[in-house]
Amino acid sequence: MHPTLRSLALVVGLSTTSAFAQADFSDAFLPMFMPLPTEVPSATNELTEAKINLGRQLYFETRISNGGKMSCNSCHVLEKYGNDNLPFSPGHEGKLGGRSSPTVYNAALHIAQFWDGRAPSVEEQAKGPVLNPVEMGAPDEAFVIKVLKSMPGYVDGFKAAFPGEEDPVNYNNFGKAVGAFERKLLTPSKWDAYLKGDKTALSAEEKKGFATFTKTGCVTCHNGVAVGGMMYQKLGLVKAWPGLTDKGRGDITKVDGEIAFFKVPSLRNITETGPYLHDGSVKTLEEMVQKMAEYQLGKQISDEEVASIITFLKALKGDLPSEYIKAPKLPESTADTPKA
DSSP states (O other): OOHHHHHHHHHTTOOTTTHHHHOOOGGGGGGGOOOOOSOOOOSSSOOOHHHHHHHHHHHTOOTTSTTSOOOHHHHSOGGGTTSOSOSSOBOTTSOBOSSOOOOOTTGGGSSSBSTTOOBSSHHHHHHHHHHOTTTTOOSOHHHHHHHHHTSHHHHHHHHHHSTTOSSOOSHHHHHHHHHHHHTTOOOOOHHHHHHTTOTTSSOHHHHHHHHHHHHHTGGGTSOTTTTSOSOEEETTSSSOOTTOOOOBTHHHHOOGGGTTEEEOOOOTTGGGSOSBSTTOOBOOHHHHHHHIIIIIHOOOOOHHHHHHHHHHHHTTOOOOOTTTTSOOOOOOOOTTOOOO
C-alpha cells in the first residue's frame, strides 16, 4: 500500500489490508495536485507580447528546415493536442525519428524536456529538432540565422522581441522566442475547476475514477500541476518491460542505475496523445493503464478498474487555446533567402 494511504488508514483506525474496502482516501491526495496557471514564467526569459508573437511565427516556420517543408508544428501539431499521433514522426527526408514525439502542451511545466530529459527547458528543447539531421535537418545554426536575417520581417520581429541587443537575430534568441510561445500552451480542463473548489465540476463517475486512480497507486508518479512530468522513472519498475532496448536517460547520464529511466509523461490530454510510450508501442489507453499497473506497480487490475481510471483521465482533456494557436502570417521571402 502507498505509504500515505497506510498512514491515513492507521489514523482512522482501519487495518491497512482492509482500508480501501472501508474508506475512500482520494480527497486526501488532492494537495498533491495544482490547477494550471495561465502561463509558465521563466527567470531568464521574460514573456512579452513581441517575443511570444515572434515565437509563434518561428513555431510555424518551414524555411529554416532542409527542403523548406518542416516546422515545429509538423510533428507537434497544435490543433491535434500537440502531437501527430504517430509512433515515430517522419523528418525532412521521410526518415523516422527514434522516439515518439511528445506533446508540447503543458510541457513548460515539466522537470525537463525530451523523454530522456536532455534539455532543461523549452527554450533549449526548441533548438534541438531544427538541427537534428533526421528531423528538420538544418545544416547548422549559421544557416538558420542566414535564412531569418534574409527576411526584413524577421529582423524587425527580433528587434522588437529583444530590444537593446546589438545583434538580436541569433540562435539563442530563436530558442527563447519559441520557448516564450510554448510557455502559454496550456489546456485547462474540468479537473482544474475541481481543484479550485468546484466540487460539481466532476461527475460521480469521474470522482470514482480518481479514487480508483489513487487506490491503484498511479498518483505515486502522476501528480503535480501537470499530473506527471516531474520525475524520471524506470520503465518496468517491478517487472521487466518486455523487449525494452532503449536505455532512456542512461544514454545521457552514462549512469547504469538510470538505464531504462524515462521522464514520466503528463496525463493531461492523455486521451488525445496516443500511441503511448517513448516508442509508441502501446496503441490504446486501456492497454497502457493495464500495463502501467502490472509493470510499474505489480498489480493486476480488472477491466472495470481500468475503465474507471480512464473515466478520470478523460476529465484531464483540456480546451485548446484556439485563438492563441492560429497559424500566423509569416514574413515574405526575399530573393536572397537561402535554401538548404
